[in-house]
Amino acid sequence: MRQLDDLDRRIVLATQEGLPLVPQPWHQVAAGLGIAPALLMERVRAMQADGIIRRIGAVPNHYALGYRHNGMTVWDVADQDIEAAGAALTALPFVSHCYQRPRRLPHWPYSLFAMIHARDEATAAGLVDRLAAALGPMNRGHRVLYSTRILKKTGLRLGGS
Amino acid sequence: MMDDTDRAIVNALQGGFPVSDHPFAEVADALGLREADLIGRIAAMRAAGVLSRFGPMYNADRFGGHNTLVAMQVPAERFDEVAAQVNSFPEVAHNYQRDHALNMWFVVAGESRAEVDRVLTEVEARTGLPVYDMPKIREFHVGLRFEA
Numbered sequence: 001m002r003q004l005d006d007l008d009r010r011i012v013l014a015t016q017e018g019l020p021l022v023p024q025p026w027h028q029v030a031a032g033l034g035i036a037p038a039l040l041m042e043r044v045r046a047m048q049a050d051g052i053i054r055r056i057g058a059v060p061n062h063y064a065l066g067y068r069h070n071g072m073t074v075w076d077v078a079d080q081d082i083e084a085a086g087a088a089l090t091a092l093p094f095v096s097h098c099y100q101r102p103r104r105l106p107h108w109p110y111s112l113f114a115m116i117h118a119r120d121e122a123t124a125a126g127l128v129d130r131l132a133a134a135l136g137p138m139n140r141g142h143r144v145l146y147s148t149r150i151l152k153k154t155g156l157r158l159g160g161s
Numbered sequence: 162m163m164d165d166t167d168r169a170i171v172n173a174l175q176g177g178f179p180v181s182d183h184p185f186a187e188v189a190d191a192l193g194l195r196e197a198d199l200i201g202r203i204a205a206m207r208a209a210g211v212l213s214r215f216g217p218m219y220n221a222d223r224f225g226g227h228n229t230l231v232a233m234q235v236p237a238e239r240f241d242e243v244a245a246q247v248n249s250f251p252e253v254a255h256n257y258q259r260d261h262a263l264n265m266w267f268v269v270a271g272e273s274r275a276e277v278d279r280v281l282t283e284v285e286a287r288t289g290l291p292v293y294d295m296p297k298i299r300e301f302h303v304g305l306r307f308e309a
Contacts, residue, residue: 003225004223004224004225012219012224015216015217016216016217016219017214018207018215018216019215019216019217021200021215023185023200024182024183025185026180026181026182027182037182041180041181044180044217045180047217048180051223052219052220052223053217053219054219054220055175055176055217055218056176056177056178056216056217056218057174057175057176057177057178057215057218058170058174058175058212058214058215059175059212059213059215059218060175060211061210061211061213064209064210064211065171065211072259072266082299086301087301090301090302090303095303096303097300097303098300098301098302098303099297099298099299099300099301100298100299101230101296102295102296102298104232104293104295107262107263107293108232108263108293108295113230145259145260145261145263146259147257147258147259148257148258148259148260150256151244151256151257151258152244152247152248152253152254152267153256154254154255
């Protein structure tokens with residue numbers, strides 16, 4: 001897996017809060033870094049190709065768009081079923097993130113996490129039903145933990161040190 | 162409030178912003194807008210908080226650090242106090258209250274697993290509560306789009 005080099009890190013630091021909203025945003029970022037626009041754009045395209053940049057565009061605030069019912073669905077799936085179960089959940093277009101995480105027995109038997117977002121409670125419950133149906137007998141038990149308050153949201157950032 | 166043009170912009174621009182000399186002009190053409198109008202609407206949605214950001218979304222896992230999801234069971238009468246203690250760590254990136262016995266869920270991000278471990282030890286010491294550390298074992302990839 002390619003590591004970021006020094007110029008990549010400077011580009012991340014210059015753009016992780018967002019692009020300038022001007023007609024030539026990439027040129028402006030390049031000017032701020034003292035590099036040619038063509039080099040900046042080449043590096044950005046390379047980071048896209050390598051998956052370091054997931055996507056470029058508008059990041060909506062889902063609360064502001066009316067998605068107030070944000071559920072962390074958690075599933076107890078046997079380890080040997082994890083791959084099939086993860087594929088089944090992410091095949092559904094409304095799952096925003098899906099991870100395998102370690103169980104913390106006896107308090108926490110769940111190993112597969114999938115986030116869902118809905119505008120109302122009934123829709124959210126319907127999405128959970130569709131996830132359960134997709135897993136079928138691979139699902140040995142599940143819960144949905146709705147977020148009731150955002151306590152902090154700063155996002156993951158590359159430090160400037 | 163968002164109008165239909167704003168919704169079309171958000172739906173069209175959740176990915177695929179061009180890496181080119183005049184990217185807003187290209188997008189504006191495709192949406193039948195003027196470049197200045199498109200830029201102005203995106204700026205207004207940023208200012209209103211409808212968009213939390215506009216630009217590249219980085220995969221933080223590739224920055225070379227480590228992050229983990231942590232759960233805590235916080236007594237109701239101490240919830241706000243513990244939230245403030247946890248949030249005071251700059252390594253805590255997100256923190257949500259959730260409706261479960263494990264009622265506080267936050268992400269800790271650091272330069273290394275050792276740094277994350279140090280933060281978790283300090284969180285336990287400062288709050289007097291155990292943490293449940295659940296680092297990602299694997300990620301299943303999705304293609305997310307919100308309908309605006």
